[in-house]
Amino acid sequence: xxxxLALGGNAMTxxxxxxxxxxxxxxxxxxxxxxxxxxxxxxxLVITHGNGPQVGNLLVKNELAAHVVPxxxxxxxxxxxxxxxxxxxxDALDDALAATGARRPVAAIxxxxxxxxxxxxxTHPTKPIGRYLSHAQAQPMIEHGQVWQDRGEKxxxxxxxxxxxxxxxxxxxxxxxxxxxxxxxxxxxGGIPVVRDAAGRLRGVEAVIDKDLTAGLLARTIGADVLVxxxxxxxxxxxxGTPSQRDLGRVTVSQLRAHAADGQFASGSxxxxxxxxxxxxxxxxxxxxxxxxxxxTDAVEGSFGTVVDPD
Numbered sequence: 004x005x006x007x008l009a010l011g012g013n014a015m016t017x018x019x020x021x022x023x024x025x026x027x028x029x030x031x032x033x034x035x036x037x038x039x040x041x042x043x044x045x046x047x048l049v050i051t052h053g054n055g056p057q058v059g060n061l062l063v064k065n066e067l068a069a070h071v072v073p074x075x076x077x078x079x080x081x082x083x084x085x086x087x088x089x090x091x092x093x094d095a096l097d098d099a100l101a102a103t104g105a106r107r108p109v110a111a112i113x114x115x116x117x118x119x120x121x122x123x124x125x126t127h128p129t130k131p132i133g134r135y136l137s138h139a140q141a142q143p144m145i146e147h148g149q150v151w152q153d154r155g156e157k158x159x160x161x162x163x164x165x166x167x168x169x170x171x172x173x174x175x176x177x178x179x180x181x182x183x184x185x186x187x188x189x190x191x192x193g194g195i196p197v198v199r200d201a202a203g204r205l206r207g208v209e210a211v212i213d214k215d216l217t218a219g220l221l222a223r224t225i226g227a228d229v230l231v232x233x234x235x236x237x238x239x240x241x242x243x244g245t246p247s248q249r250d251l252g253r254v255t256v257s258q259l260r261a262h263a264a265d266g267q268f269a270s271g272s273x274x275x276x277x278x279x280x281x282x283x284x285x286x287x288x289x290x291x292x293x294x295x296x297x298x299x300t301d302a303v304e305g306s307f308g309t310v311v312d313p314d
Contacts, residue, residue: 004228005047005181006116006303009218010034011234012053014296022056031088032095034233035191037296039099042107042186044300049225050092051183051218054192056085058211062133062161069143078195078207084112085191091186100186108185111175115205116194116212116220117170124164130211131160149209164210168193168217171206174224181225184308193217219279223286230283230291231302232276239277239293239309241267251309256284259311280311289313 014034017026041048058080065074075083089111096109124130135158141151144161151159170294171177171190193212197205215232222230238250242261244285251262260280268274273293280291294308301307 004303005049005112005226005231006041007040007049007051007222007225007227008041009084009215009232010050010052010229010296012055014065015053020056022060027088028091029059029094029194031050031091031299032099035095035099036090036102036294037299038096039103039105039184041083041303042100043103043105044077046303047181048186048220049177049227050062050094050096050186050188051190051214051221052088052192053214054081054088054190057084057088058192060134066081066133066136066140066144069147074144074147074149076207077209078197080115081192081195082207085195086169087111088191089188094275096186096188102187108183109188110180110182110185110191111188112173114177114190115172115197115207116168116190116217117172117205118166118196118198118210118212119169120198120200121209122164123171124166124210125208128162128164129162129167132163132211134163135160136298145212149177164208165213166196166210167297168212168220169226171221173199174221178225184256190214190217190221205212212269213279216282219283219286219288219291222283222291226290227283229305230280230288230292231299231308232280232291233296233299234273234293235295237295237298237308237311239273241265243267243269243273244278248296253305253312255312255314256281257314278308284311 141159193214196210230306291311292302292308294302297306
């Protein structure tokens, strides 16, 4: 089967959230051991990933150096982290594939995602990113044109647009590599956000695209047989954290939508994953699954995790 595997940010950092280079390399090695099992089972594989901690590190560097050099824009941060994480994933994946005996060529694509230049988020940004600062610390960034908001006792925090992904622009290159037998890493961090200006030219913009929504869009675009959204739990659950918590196994689109409408999935964690899983199946995808990396082979076969089927 053609599989899109969407790795969450937890797959790129240590269990305690540490994002040192050594911690990131170790975490990626664990993730790629699981990914290699899919290839060894005979599946075509496209890997996409989060980049939140890595972009966060770059934002701290921006803040500390703002009085010396202009801050690097978010589209550049996305491109840089796609390159760094792509290289790290390729090295780990090469080793993991060799260990399984399933030697395959691997490639990473610096990937752009088209968004609407008239998306309301660009005039009214709401997506918080980075760390809290005092007003005095945030002021140099504000002077560079960034939007920061007073969040009370915690301090000031930057907010940016989080526009809807419309098109993954580098799919033709991805398909060429996939059809030539490569395992492909693409659309990291939701893709580098770009818009078309009035003359039709592409340019990067300051925004953060939800990585899970781009993963679902990518899976639909390349005709994937299954979208696997890997996270740190085996299943999505209802009544999370209460005595009545219940893991969700096989569900239909309508059933999962009803749970989402009841507010069962937090917007900052499971909500976007559920949304992406639903969109893929509603858009014609045969099946999507939310589960942990440990069980992704069973997830692809539809025998583990929260499996979302058409109605």
